[in-house]
Amino acid sequence: MRATLLQIDVDPDEKITRRRERVAGLVRAQRGADLVVLPELWPVGAFAAEEFGAQAESAEAGPTAEAMAAAARDAGVWLHAGSVVERAPGPDGKDALYNTSLVFSPDGALQATYRKIHRFGFDRGEATLMSAGATPVTVRHPSAVLGLATCYDLRFPELFRLLVDGGAEILVVPAGWPARRLAHWRLLVQARAVESQAYVLACGTAGTHAGVEQSGHSMAVDPWGEVLAEGGTGEEAVTLDLDPARVAATRRDFPVLRDRVLGLPLPQVR
Numbered sequence: 001m002r003a004t005l006l007q008i009d010v011d012p013d014e015k016i017t018r019r020r021e022r023v024a025g026l027v028r029a030q031r032g033a034d035l036v037v038l039p040e041l042w043p044v045g046a047f048a049a050e051e052f053g054a055q056a057e058s059a060e061a062g063p064t065a066e067a068m069a070a071a072a073r074d075a076g077v078w079l080h081a082g083s084v085v086e087r088a089p090g091p092d093g094k095d096a097l098y099n100t101s102l103v104f105s106p107d108g109a110l111q112a113t114y115r116k117i118h119r120f121g122f123d124r125g126e127a128t129l130m131s132a133g134a135t136p137v138t139v140r141h142p143s144a145v146l147g148l149a150t151c152y153d154l155r156f157p158e159l160f161r162l163l164v165d166g167g168a169e170i171l172v173v174p175a176g177w178p179a180r181r182l183a184h185w186r187l188l189v190q191a192r193a194v195e196s197q198a199y200v201l202a203c204g205t206a207g208t209h210a211g212v213e214q215s216g217h218s219m220a221v222d223p224w225g226e227v228l229a230e231g232g233t234g235e236e237a238v239t240l241d242l243d244p245a246r247v248a249a250t251r252r253d254f255p256v257l258r259d260r261v262l263g264l265p266l267p268q269v270r
């Protein structure tokens with residue numbers, strides 16, 4: 001299985017309409033890949049909070065969804081199109097924003113959406129402007145089950161446990177990770193692969209937007225925790241071959257997941 005992570009430079013001087021066209025062109029150039037992955041919020045920029053409202057769109061029929069559906073169809077590839085700022089009714093029926101990932105099959109059909117569960121920013125940015133998703137999502141690709149997570153989700157292993165329990169073999173993580181915490185990124189991507197005994201495909205952005213330098217360093221890690229491919233800091237396509245059968249083989253030969261003990265009580269301070 002051939003996968004390509006498209007590490008996009010989110011340049012605030014590039015118009016979003018232009019970036020959409022450019023990224024669609026990059027996806028179209030990936031004919032022959034089995035899976036193409038884009039980063040988190042690449043149209044607007046993960047830290048461009050002041051633009052989230054103006055750039056919010058429908059996850060099913062917005063300009064990014066339409067451009068990415070067409071690009072996936074033209075290239076004949078499965079496409080994890082990263083995420084967009086989705087505008088949709090919240091649980092109370094009022095207008096809400098979500099950080100929503102989109103996955104397309106090669107016929108251009110939207111196979112899955114995933115609303116980021118853990119919002120980043122503490123009391124600012126995404127954490128205050130966006131609503132949280134509440135549903136872990138897995139997607140059946142012809143070669144493997146994909147488990148979806150987004151950026152800050154990487155810090156929450158309990159989500160990845162649920163994805164593994166849901167059958168995930170390849171964990172796909174679009175991100176807009178700051179360069180300041182590159183060491184955390186590399187460690188967490190590898191940790192999620194080792195503990196899940198799964199591939200992790202983690203696709204970040206390049207460049208600096210809203211004053212936040214992005215880490216780049218998109219990574220593909222195998223179920224043993226080995227880094228198969230890693231990007232630099234600029235825009236680039238990181239391509240690698242992976243063998244989904246290695247997930248079951250690793251879980252069989254080193255059966256850590258089988259040894260989980262569930263339902264333990266909370267410890268009492270003594």
Ligand SMILES: O=C(O)CCC(=O)C(=O)O
Nearest residue numbers: 046120151152176177181
């Ligand atoms: O957890 C981090 O350090 C970065 C997370 C982040 O940038 C995000 O989720 O957008």
